Structures are given as structure tokens and as C-alpha cells.
Amino acid sequence: MRLMNSSKEKDFVKLSEEWFDNQAKVYDETDTILYSKYGKISCKDIYDYLKDKNYEKLLDVGCGTAYLIEMLSKTHRAKHIGLDLSSEMIRQASEKHIDGAEFVVGKSDELPFEDNTFDVVTCSQSFHHYPDTDKAMKEVFRVLKPGGIYILSDTGVGFFKMLGVMVDNFIYTRFSNTGDCNVSYLNKSIRDLKRNGFEIVKGEKLTTFIYTVVAKKN
């Protein structure tokens, strides 16, 4: 969904970049909702899904400080690539010197990779910052190999569904400077993924407001 609301004139990508550049240094250690609390829950869930699966190349879109890649690299001898809009988040990730990992500054809707490159693409607590979510899903679809898996874990509006989406995306985004612009919920994300060509492997709520969907490119 391309964001078309009363705050469409806001530059959400720039706001997200500034927001996360500013929190990068203390992101890991600040375990609250506006910092790493939800990311840790989503990363752990993604890790649990992948821990006994083999893959050669994984891309984490919106990787932040590499919390997920750090966990995965302890159990998987694979190539892990983290991409993030915020150069300060990428600096924190790179300074962890994780074996087999590479980090690049980039945007979710213009992934700097060739078609059919990755076995797995992950996205933890980043998706609700993307102004054009269809474009972001299409980019993931393009860079995944056939048979590849996309794991999307994000904050949603829980049982408020469309009402929550409207309040969040049409009212909250007007006043916030966090770069949030496209909060969704489990069933909506499943519909969006299907519309963009994915087959759904599984989808579940982890908490009232956090959900994970595993989808496949056939």
C-alpha cells in the first residue's frame, strides 16, 4: 500500500533515518517500546523459526544494530547481509565484527542486489516505517531465489484492525516524528503478501501488538 493520507507531504524516510541515527548508540541497551524491546521479541521469533533450517545467503532488511544477524551467525555458517537506512545503525552493526556478515546502507524499496540472490529475507520491526509497502514487498520478492522464504515480524494494531490502521496511519503519523507510517495487522499483511505474489507458510500473533508472517516465493 502506498501511503496516501493527510500527512503524505511528510518525508517518512528522512524522519526514520534521523530517528534511528539518533538512537543507534543506545538502541540495544534501551529495552523500551520506542527502542529495542519489540525488536528483541521479533528477532527471537525469527531466530526460532530459522534455528534448525539451512540456508546459504540471508538478507535482513532494516537490520538496525544486527541483533538478529548476531544471533544467527552463532549457529549458521552462512552469508548474512544487513541493510539499513540509518548509517549510524549500520555503524553499530559493523562494529560488532560478526563473522560472515556484511552491512550496507540502503532503502527497503530499492534493494541493491540482483534478482534471485537470497534464500531468506527477514524484516524485524522495520516494515511500519516504509511509505510504499507494496514496493518493499516486490523488492523482497525480486531478490529472493525461487523457493526462498520471507519472514516479516512487525508491530500491528492488534484487535483494532482497520480502525487501528486508520487512527495510526492517518492521525498518529501526522504528529509523530518517529517515521512510523504504515502500521498493519496480521491478516492485512497476509493479504498484502499474497497480492504481491507470496504463498503464506504461517502467520501468528506473538503478543497483542506483534505478529510474524512467514511467506514463500514459489
Ligand SMILES: C[S@@+](CC[C@H](N)C(=O)[O-])C[C@H]1O[C@@H](n2cnc3c(N)ncnc32)[C@H](O)[C@@H]1O
Ligand atoms: C525498530 S528498528 C529495528 C531494528 C532491528 N531490525 C531490530 O529488530 O532490532 C527499525 C529499523 O528499520 C530501519 N528502517 C526504517 N525505514 C527503513 C527503510 N525505508 N529502509 C531500510 N531500513 C529502514 C531503521 O533505520 C531502523 O534501524
